[in-house]
Amino acid sequence: MLKIEDLNVHYGVIHALKGVSLEVKQGEIVSLIGANGAGKTTLLHSISGIIKSTSGSIIFEDNDITKRSAKDIVSYGVTQVPEGRRIFKGMSVEENLYMGAYLRSDKDGIHKDLESVFERFPRLKERIKQNAETLSGGEQQMLAMGRALMARPKILLLDEPSMGLSPLLVKEIFKIIIDINKQGTTILLVEQNAKMALGIANHAYVLENGKIVLSGLGHELANSPDVKKAYLGG
């Protein structure tokens, strides 16, 4: 479904991604783990068209999206939940959700999806008119995910959804991710919380200094001694 081949990204003289190749098949959850600064967010931003790559290709469902605009990429069905939620402060919960459906014009469909987001995240419905800035961290993460779902994505790119959340909330968020996946949305998950991320992944990749150093089935990586040592605390 999503195929990245030999992707290189430079920030000025810094070579941020060095020939990254990765594949996500339809219906899967693929996790990408790695330390801070490994290039995880850079990779997601390249897929979303926010950062331009220097070489390599990103193919989504037979479309070459390497050089497409962020807008086109969203309209193909690739939506990102960015790191740190990036909800629109000063706008209400409802307005934030409508921003997710920005490229859609099917009013009935949007309304239906709004209802199903509220079903999934009942707390958002309680706060529908509230300024999104006033939500708690967990609620903001739910809002960011709900907002992305409003685009009706085929693949959802999640960047560090567990960041800054309590262990209990992290569990809840991961349950929701599995649930979204079960309802037919493919997931590419970027995480520092390697244990949780590998636990739910079909396939997983380890990114180190801009390079994929390991890949395999999720449970394989979770049991690999290298990964255990570096990312799972022994």
Next chain:
Amino acid sequence: MIQFMQQLINGISLGSIYALIALGYTMVYGIIKLINFAHGDIYMLGAYIGFVFATKTGMGFIPTLIVAMITCSIIGVVIEMIAYKPLRNATRITALITAIGVSYFIEASTQKVMGTNPRAFPNLLPKGNLNISGVVITYQQIFILVVTVLLMIGLQFVVTKTKIGRAMRAVSVDTDAARLMGVNVDQTISFTFALGSALAGAAGVLVGIYYNSINPLMGLVPGVKAFIAAVFGGIGIIPGAMLGGILIGVTEALVSGYGSSLYKDAVVYVILIIILVVKPAGLLGKNVREKV
């Protein structure tokens, strides 16, 4: 009391014009963090476009206003495309200096084409006034107030209730996040310039009618005043610009009425300094503290 009411009314009608110009400053700042110093000159162009259109066609107030607004919005978009868009990733000081350059360019070109002498703006609104127990309100003042209030309501509607308005706010809060939602950021910025420039164009026509005289450098002082109004209310905040504009207009009128009109500009600048010291984010601005 009569004197006070009279100055209040003069102040509000003048201030509503400052507010119209201030809105453009504030919206553009909100979205690309640029103080568009050419904005006062767009207002001047609005006055000249209104002048040429009204004298050549002999049409009335409404068509003149609409033509000036549309033409100014096109000019605003073109300026953004040529001068500011290539500098999107440049430092802010670069864009600021460019804005000053654009301002001089517009002033000099207008002087070249229209001459440096002031022109008499045709009288498009009925003369006459209402006398309410000693307080005189001219029909022109009523018109100016009605038009500015309608424009502000229209703007508020666009910004808060429409899809493009939501996009404008989203881009100004977090440009990349808006991009991730599929917002075309360049188009949204162009739209913001169009909106702000249209309001400045309307202000130009209204001032032309109010003062009856226009000249190529007329945008300088009101441009600076409107900028102060925007800072006063909290730059980037739309209701703040409206409030700031009205407050500055009223302050000027009261100072002219009770003290001396020589001091009115000084008082406005003193207020600016006090605001910057006491509440740098402006009257309606929030002191942003980074959440870690």
